[in-house]
Amino acid sequence: MSARPSMLAWPGRYLAVGLGLAIIGWVAPQPAAAQSAGSAPPPMVEQPGTQDNFNDPLEDANRAVFDFNQSVDRIVLVPVAKTYRTVLPGPIRDSVHDFLRNLNEPIVFANDVLQARPDLAVNTVGRFVVNSTLGVAGLFDVATHVNLPYHSNDLGVTFAVWGIGEGPYLILPILGPSNVRDLAGQIGDSFADPGNIIASQNHVVWASFVRAGTAGIDARARNIETLADIEKTSLDYYATIRSLYRQRRAAQIRHEHTNLPNVSPLGGDSNGAPPISYTVDPASRPGEAPKR
Amino acid sequence: MMLRSFATAAFLLIAAPVAVASPAAAAPDAVAFVSDLGGRAIQVLGPGVPAEQRLRRFRELFRDDFDVPGIGQFVLGRHWRATTPEERQEFLRLFQEYVVQAYSTRLGEYGGQPFRVTGSRPNADEIVVTSEIIRQNGSRIAVDWYLIDRGGQLKITDVYVGGISMKVTERDEFGAVIQRNGGKIDALLVQLRRKLAAN
Numbered sequence: 001m002s003a004r005p006s007m008l009a010w011p012g013r014y015l016a017v018g019l020g021l022a023i024i025g026w027v028a029p030q031p032a033a034a035q036s037a038g039s040a041p042p043p044m045v046e047q048p049g050t051q052d053n054f055n056d057p058l059e060d061a062n063r064a065v066f067d068f069n070q071s072v073d074r075i076v077l078v079p080v081a082k083t084y085r086t087v088l089p090g091p092i093r094d095s096v097h098d099f100l101r102n103l104n105e106p107i108v109f110a111n112d113v114l115q116a117r118p119d120l121a122v123n124t125v126g127r128f129v130v131n132s133t134l135g136v137a138g139l140f141d142v143a144t145h146v147n148l149p150y151h152s153n154d155l156g157v158t159f160a161v162w163g164i165g166e167g168p169y170l171i172l173p174i175l176g177p178s179n180v181r182d183l184a185g186q187i188g189d190s191f192a193d194p195g196n197i198i199a200s201q202n203h204v205v206w207a208s209f210v211r212a213g214t215a216g217i218d219a220r221a222r223n224i225e226t227l228a229d230i231e232k233t234s235l236d237y238y239a240t241i242r243s244l245y246r247q248r249r250a251a252q253i254r255h256e257h258t259n260l261p262n263v264s265p266l267g268g269d270s271n272g273a274p275p276i277s278y279t280v281d282p283a284s285r286p287g288e289a290p291k292r
Numbered sequence: 293m294m295l296r297s298f299a300t301a302a303f304l305l306i307a308a309p310v311a312v313a314s315p316a317a318a319a320p321d322a323v324a325f326v327s328d329l330g331g332r333a334i335q336v337l338g339p340g341v342p343a344e345q346r347l348r349r350f351r352e353l354f355r356d357d358f359d360v361p362g363i364g365q366f367v368l369g370r371h372w373r374a375t376t377p378e379e380r381q382e383f384l385r386l387f388q389e390y391v392v393q394a395y396s397t398r399l400g401e402y403g404g405q406p407f408r409v410t411g412s413r414p415n416a417d418e419i420v421v422t423s424e425i426i427r428q429n430g431s432r433i434a435v436d437w438y439l440i441d442r443g444g445q446l447k448i449t450d451v452y453v454g455g456i457s458m459k460v461t462e463r464d465e466f467g468a469v470i471q472r473n474g475g476k477i478d479a480l481l482v483q484l485r486r487k488l489a490a491n
Contacts, residue, residue: 054468226401233394235483239468243461251455256434 054242055169055179062171066238069176073220081220093221095139100215101150102131102138106194111153115161120255123148152252155192156185160253169242177245325446326421326437327409329357334425337396338404350396351389359440359447360388366449367463368477371470375477383477386484387462393491395458402433418449 056062085093105128112121127143127150135142144150159181160166167180178186190196199207234240335341336349354360364384365372375383406426413420418440425433436452450459466480473479 054464226398229397229400233397234465235390235480235487236465236468236472239465240461242468243464244456247456247460254455256455 054239055166055246056242057168058170062169063238065171065173066241069171069174072174077216077220078224081217081224084217085221085224093218096214097218097222098131098135098141099138100211100218101141102128102135103195103211104193105131107155107189107192108151108153110192111155111158111189114155114158115153117255120151120153123151124153151255154182154185155188156182156249157253159185160249166249169246177241179249182249322419322421322437322439322446323409323412325357325439326423329353329448330407330409330423330435330437333399334403334405334407337400337402341403346396347392351392354388354392357446357448359442359449360384362440362447362449363459363462364388366459367466369463369467371467371475371477374475379477379481382481383484386481386488389488390484391458391462393488399453402427407435 088096105124109121109124109128112118112124126148130143130146130148131138131141134140141150164181166182170178170180170183172178172183195211196208199205230240230244231237333350333353336346336353341349361384364380364387367387368375368383372380402425405428407423408426409421409423411422413422415438418438421437421439423435423437425435427433433454434452435454437448438450438452439446440449441447450457452458469480469483470477
């Protein structure tokens with residue numbers, strides 16, 4: 001659910017500032033990358049965790065924001081997520097999840113197209129049509145049961161597929177792990193989102209906020225135990241989350257199975273979703289060889 | 293031992309029907325190895341297995357079937373060369389126990405769920421065996437096992453769960469700890485000891 005971008009998308013002036021910053025930050029690292037690549041073309045997907053290169057020049061600031069987010073998570077998000085899980089029965093929560101995900105399918109479709117993936121685009125259209133009709137306006141994910149499994153997609157992935165570097169790793173207040181490329185993508189996606197456009201045209205921007213907030217609670221409620229276990233067993237939770245975020249995004253860029261715990265306290269889209277089973281030619285998987 | 297034979301029987305009941313390997317052209321041994329090991333791991337993680345027994349079984353499994361020295365060296369990365377043989381030995385001992393404790397917790401949510409091998413492929417000098425865990429809501433988690441032949445014995449060098457590599461995650465985490473402590477491996481050993489003592 002890229003409902004979280006919609007929190008950033010409005011009002012417009014924040015968006016403009018954010019986008020400006022994003023573009024500066026995201027273009028800036030490019031010359032360095034090009035230099036180091038030499039004659040070889042720069043890799044489409046960067047390998048996370050190159051030795052002592054965590055792509056985190058802003059680490060001190062990021063850690064401060066991370067600590068702040070952790071406090072907010074403990075004091076507000078987790079209690080709210082637990083209450084949400086206690087008050088609403090499972091099937092209703094599933095329908096909330098499916099409804100929000102269906103609302104986001106136009107953005108998934110747009111990015112499938114931008115990545116020149118007709119196979120994915122056809123899948124997304126099929127899902128949207130089936131779930132919006134047979135699935136009662138998206139309340140039920142019928143499509144998964146007729147062999148149209150969900151896949152996530154977003155503008156951050158599109159930028160990566162186009163060969164744009166990720167830019168520095170970022171921890172966004174409340175929203176959690178990101179990087180300059182993903183932040184720019186989130187802003188772009190929220191601009192283009194039909195739901196957000198309709199809401200703002202009809203002067204009901206609050207609807208976008210409700211959607212974003214609900215998506216955040218939904219995502220957090222699905223990950224309470226997973227994130228608690230990771231935190232409990234980590235030597236350095238910040239570093240573990242950074243690694244998981246970067247690996248997860250790299251896998252999404254390769255369009256592999258990405259049924260991962262979402263490491264962002266608020267947000268994410270692939271929780272509990274069946275993986276997409278499109279085959280990827282091993283030769284076209286940039287992560288494979290250098291990683292070993 | 294009662295308990296043991298019960299566990300074996302439970303494993304056979306749970307794993308046998310689902311661990312039917314699709315015949316892979318390459319490396320049938322690797323496929324059989326992962327079918328067996330994955331089934332055992334899932335069973336050990338399952339509900340109803342006492343925590344103490346789970347830890348013990350996980351420890352045996354990691355020690356016997358994983359390439360612990362190779363993984364340990366990868367995880368320390370360039371810091372490996374800067375360590376003394378004693379430090380290495382101590383690190384491997386702590387690392388092994390840390391992985392057992394961390395992953396028996398982190399992977400707990402997959403316990404007792406159907407597991408099946410879906411295929412295999414060569415990758416440089418390794419073999420990748422692909423598998424999946426089918427969750428109650430019908431979603432599937434891809435689990436890829438990287439295996440290497442160590443003197444005629446297959447050893448696991450890495451496991452990818454849903455696109456996340458176990459050893460890359462640990463390298464990133466340990467690398468951060470070392471980096472934040474002036475490049476000293478001592479600090480990592482201290483933190484590992486503290487973590488293990490706390491559990």
